[in-house]
Amino acid sequence: xxxxxxxxxxxxxxxxxxxxxxxxxxxxxxxxxxxxxxxxxxxxxxxxxxxxxxxxxxxxxxxxxxxxxxxxxxxxxxxxxxxxxxxxxxxxxxxxxxxxxxxxxxxxxxxxxxxxxxxxxxxxxxxxxxxxxxxxxxxxxxxxxxxxxxxxxxxxxxxxxxxxxxxxxxxxxxxxxxxxxxxxxxxxxxxxxxxxxxxxxxxxxxxxxxxxxxxxxxxxxxxxxxxxxxxxxxxxxxxxxxxxxxxxxxxxxxxxxxxxxxxxxxxxxxxxxxxxxxxxxxxxxxxxxxxxxxxxxxxxxxxxxxxxxxxxxxxxxxxxxxxxxxxxxxxxxxxxxxxxxxxxxxxxxxxxxxxxxxxxxxxxxxxxxxxxxxxxxxxxxxxxxxxxxxxxxxxxxxxxxxxxxxxxxxxxxxxxxxxxxxxxxxxxxxxxxxxxxxxxxxxx
Amino acid sequence: xxxxxxxxxxxxxxxxxxxxxxxxxxxxxxxxxxxxxxxxxxxxxxxxxxxxxxxxxxxxxxxxxxxxxxxxxxxxxxxxxxxxxxxxxxxxxxxxxxxxxxxxxxxxxxxxxxxxxxxxxxxxxxxxxxxxxxxxxxxxxxxxxxxxxxxxxxxxxxxxxxxxxxxxxxxxxxxxxxxxxxxxxxxxxxxxxxxxxxxxxxxxxxxxxxxxxxxxxxxxxxxxxxxxxxx
Numbered sequence: 001x002x003x004x005x006x007x008x009x010x011x012x013x014x015x016x017x018x019x020x021x022x023x024x025x026x027x028x029x030x031x032x033x034x035x036x037x038x039x040x041x042x043x044x045x046x047x048x049x050x051x052x053x054x055x056x057x058x059x060x061x062x063x064x065x066x067x068x069x070x071x072x073x074x075x076x077x078x079x080x081x082x083x084x085x086x087x088x089x090x091x092x093x094x095x096x097x098x099x100x101x102x103x104x105x106x107x108x109x110x111x112x113x114x115x116x117x118x119x120x121x122x123x124x125x126x127x128x129x130x131x132x133x134x135x136x137x138x139x140x141x142x143x144x145x146x147x148x149x150x151x152x153x154x155x156x157x158x159x160x161x162x163x164x165x166x167x168x169x170x171x172x173x174x175x176x177x178x179x180x181x182x183x184x185x186x187x188x189x190x191x192x193x194x195x196x197x198x199x200x201x202x203x204x205x206x207x208x209x210x211x212x213x214x215x216x217x218x219x220x221x222x223x224x225x226x227x228x229x230x231x232x233x234x235x236x237x238x239x240x241x242x243x244x245x246x247x248x249x250x251x252x253x254x255x256x257x258x259x260x261x262x263x264x265x266x267x268x269x270x271x272x273x274x275x276x277x278x279x280x281x282x283x284x285x286x287x288x289x290x291x292x293x294x295x296x297x298x299x300x301x302x303x304x305x306x307x308x309x310x311x312x313x314x315x316x317x318x319x320x321x322x323x324x325x326x327x328x329x330x331x332x333x334x335x336x337x338x339x340x341x342x343x344x345x346x347x348x349x350x351x352x353x354x355x356x357x358x359x360x361x362x363x364x365x366x367x368x369x370x371x372x373x374x375x376x377x378x379x380x381x382x383x384x385x386x387x388x389x390x391x392x393x394x395x396x397x398x399x400x401x402x403x404x405x406x407x408x409x410x411x412x413x414x415x416x417x418x419x420x421x422x423x424x425x426x427x428x429x430x431x432x433x434x435x436x437x438x439x440x441x442x443x444x
Numbered sequence: 445x446x447x448x449x450x451x452x453x454x455x456x457x458x459x460x461x462x463x464x465x466x467x468x469x470x471x472x473x474x475x476x477x478x479x480x481x482x483x484x485x486x487x488x489x490x491x492x493x494x495x496x497x498x499x500x501x502x503x504x505x506x507x508x509x510x511x512x513x514x515x516x517x518x519x520x521x522x523x524x525x526x527x528x529x530x531x532x533x534x535x536x537x538x539x540x541x542x543x544x545x546x547x548x549x550x551x552x553x554x555x556x557x558x559x560x561x562x563x564x565x566x567x568x569x570x571x572x573x574x575x576x577x578x579x580x581x582x583x584x585x586x587x588x589x590x591x592x593x594x595x596x597x598x599x600x601x602x603x604x605x606x607x608x609x610x611x612x613x614x615x616x617x618x619x620x621x622x623x624x625x626x627x628x629x630x631x632x633x634x635x636x637x638x639x640x641x642x643x644x645x646x647x648x649x650x651x652x653x654x655x656x657x658x659x660x661x662x663x664x665x666x667x668x669x670x671x672x673x674x675x
Contacts, residue, residue, distance in 0.1 A: 002539075002540060002543050002544070005540075006532065006536065006539075006540040009531070009532045009536050010530055010531055010532055011531075013531040013532060013533075013569070014531040145527065145528065145529065145530055146526075146527035146528070147527075148520070148527040148528075149527050149528050149530075151491070151493060151520075152520075152528075152582070152585075152586075153541065155517075155518070155541075155585070155586065155589070156541050156542075156543070156589075441493060442492075442493055442494070442495070442512065443488070443493060443494045443495070
């Protein structure tokens with residue numbers, strides 16, 4: 001209790017710390033409000049989207065139009081996105097499901113969508129990432145005031161006890177600040193009417209856990225730098241440099257590397273042209289067959305059905321396999337990115353944020369799979385209506401919410417490894433700090 | 445009682461070389477040296493923060509050479525409170541160091557009383573307190589364990605005569621309580637007021653072979669001593 005009380009006083013009697021904590025709460029509140037407002041805006045957009053899509057189908061006069069224009073599918077954001085408005089891999093995306101050969105997944109910049117641009121760190125998780133890490137590395141550097149201070153305190157206590165108890169007491173209070181901050185923003189979102197369901201909690205809590213470990217990592221780095229620089233004033237320059245490299249430079253290097261790796265993937269154009277060629281070859285073959293039977297209209301109908309079934313079985317599946325091949329390569333790259341991110345906490349923090357927001361790589365792949373599946377079903381539906389039943393009245397394909405893909409929050413598969421690795425880092429950093437401090441205090 | 449035998453420190457004894465001395469209970473033994481590093485080193489050795497190359501240290505007849513805890517109260521000099529620039533008050537700091545031990549806190553307050561400092565005066569942040577008050581708190585905490593042996597490193601540097609006087613009275617009281625006090629300093633004029641025996645360290649070696657008794661010191665020419673041992 002002695003250490004807890006003393007570290008509480010050391011932290012909270014410092015005006016700078018109090019001001020910073022207030023600043024952090026105010027800024028978090030602001031960005032959570034922004035997140036909530038953007039999410040509300042999205043819900044409006046979703047309503048308009050559903051209404052428009054219903055209206056659109058009524059405008060089609062035949063299935064050829066329906067098959068050609070198709071319908072749009074909206075990626076519905078998770079309410080958890082309010083914490084990660086700008087820390088996502090993508091904003092709200094859409095896809096168009098039709099019978100054409102190109103699979104489209106896009107974000108529209110048309111009209112007011114132009115103003116929904118992304119900006120780094122401008123959300124709750126970004127604020128914690130940016131300012132939380134800076135705060136913690138600074139506080140870590142303050143665990144041990146100076147060599148003389150430590151030697152003085154050692155008159156009554158032994159080094160191991162002072163170092164570890166002071167460090168963990170300080171960590172306890174600092175972690176409490178961030179737990180309180182999380183609770184504060186969580187209840188604020190509830191008050192503001194964002195329905196964070198029970199099923200979201202298993203994602204928010206792991207995010208909180210990783211955030212705390214991420215911040216503790218910076219704290220441990222701060223205390224290590226202080227000891228390594230022998231308590232000199234230059235500590236704070238190193239602290240700032242390390243923070244800058246960790247927060248800006250390493251993620252940027254990783255991003256550029258990932259971008260370069262992604263360039264090795266086949267281009268969309270290359271895949272699309274292959275798919276188009278397959279389709280055109282099929283159409284050419286079909287046309288030749290139909291021209292042979294042009295004298296008898298009654299014979300054309302069975303040929304059309306046969307061709308459509310053949311297309312669904314062969315050409316369409318060939319094109320799907322091409323998409324799946326691209327997906328596999330994409331998945332490999334994402335796996336590589338995930339594993340490489342594991343090595344450095346600031347990279348993995350971003351990865352976890354992306355995935356838990358529901359707008360990360362896993363979310364994208366889920367949407368990709370959903371669209372491919374939906375296209376298959378839509379083609380089946382189209383063949384049935386157009387060639388087999390030859391219906392005249394347009395019956396919508398979307399009966400319920402098939403055109404809304406609900407984002408799923410994901411916990412990365414490597415999450416437990418991430419936790420273990422960052423904990424190992426913290427233990428190693430604390431261990432090095434202790435032994436280095438011991439060597440500084442007790443000279444040979 | 446503190447006894448040092450053939451103490452050596454530094455490369456080939458460059459800092460301290462074959463030091464032999466004994467501080468009896470109830471005496472103030474002053475060791476004067478112009479090189480601050482020598483005194484600092486000896487002080488840190490007696491605090492238990494440095495390991496010696498050669499030699500032995502006995503405290504109350506116990507060999508404490510290898511032990512980190514030397515059972516000697518130590519008081520170092522403080523030039524500013526920069527090293528202690530923490531946001532807590534003097535009172536919080538005393539509570540932290542004393543823990544739940546009421547006796548220790550009472551002992552600290554007892555010493556502070558001699559410096560006209562009361563509990564109510566201690567509700568000031570360390571970083572905002574004045575150096576003299578902080579020195580008094582530092583001294584009180586350093587002496588609160590009431591060890592039989594005390595080593596002091598140049599604590600008085602002549603900034604405040606009133607403080608110096610109160611400190612000298614405290615030293616005298618401790619001497620009366622039969623404590624062995626080793627005072628390390630570079631100031632030959634200050635030791636004149638407090639010392640029972642005096643030795644010098646020059647080039648790492650103790651001089652003269654036998655310490656000078658205070659009565660003899662008063663009869664000696666200070667300038668000659670200065671030229672001989674400190675120049």
